[in-house]
Amino acid sequence: MSAVISAARQHELDTGAAACTHLAECLAVDFATLLQAAARLPEAAMQRMRDAASKGITQRMALAAALLREAGQGDASYWQSHSSDTVRGWACYLIGSDTTLALADKLKALRPLADDPHFGVREWAWLAVRADLVAVPMQALQLLLPWVDEASPYLRRFACEALRPRGVWATHITVFKQEPQHALPLLDALANDRERYVQDSVGNWLNDASKIQPAWVRDVCARWQREHSSAADAYIRKRAQRSLR
Known part of the structure; x- marks a missing residue:
């Protein structure tokens, strides 16, 4: 309604x-x-x-x-x-x-x-700015990587959300759909983020990637489970794999 x-x-x-x-x-x-x-x-x-x-x-x-x-x-x-x-x-x-x-x-x-x-x-x-990011995704990734260290969760989330493979109301980024491993430095940096706002974005990024590269997403989540023991990472992993069977 x-x-x-x-x-x-x-x-x-x-x-x-x-x-x-x-x-x-x-x-x-x-x-x-x-x-x-x-x-x-x-x-x-x-x-x-x-x-x-x-x-x-x-x-x-x-x-x-x-x-x-x-x-x-x-x-x-x-x-x-x-x-x-x-x-x-x-x-x-x-x-x-x-x-x-x-x-x-x-x-x-x-x-x-x-x-x-x-x-x-x-x-x-x-x-x-999505069209610019889609045009040069690898350059965009390098420009946004420093944002994952920002104190503001809004800026950390921007770095992730702006580069989602599928995104919302947005043109897809083909290279990140087909080869999501390029974004691992960004995702790894946010794998244990303390803010739910950022966690949701990271989980959604990986869920996007799982539509074409499910095995890769499973592997990333399995590694994160070994490396992190936090509730934050557990939440991200659950969100990331919600479309997988």
Whole structure:
């Protein structure tokens, strides 16, 4: 059953006065109304967004960023402190779609958004740059490996989630589906992570890999069981093998 959102709450979300508290609210935001409230874009831009209302949310996020840039309001730093998590998500897409930035620069610019207190912004941060990661997965892996040592669990989780072989609402990374062993340095570093938020991502990464390389996932989990005796690793291993019989 879908969540019921009151008219007053919908108005808060659509005008950027409040952040979404769950996924149903994120999906219910009227992008055209929010764009008008936040940026006062021309009517032609508003109509383009209204015409895209039936498209997927990632497509609408990308369109919002494009409309802001076309209107001369494409400075991501201006939007990344907005009260609306959706608007901060547009900042992610402004960074991700900036053709003047190399991948390393995009990841650097995305760090505060990847570490955002709002769950939605953290998702938009990796989704916004997913195409770049898919294009050069081995380079992306090397750039994100240092993130596994960050104090923030949000940043450690970003490093893992951004490179999931299948991902959510995202293009697959073929090399990690077929040859997941390339990501072992990242996965090994997080095998005993103390935060459930990170543990879930590591387990999901391996579950993705198990769809094509089940024996490899079993071998990794067996090794981890020998090397680690923590509840954290046991949880990850269970999650990683949930699709295996």
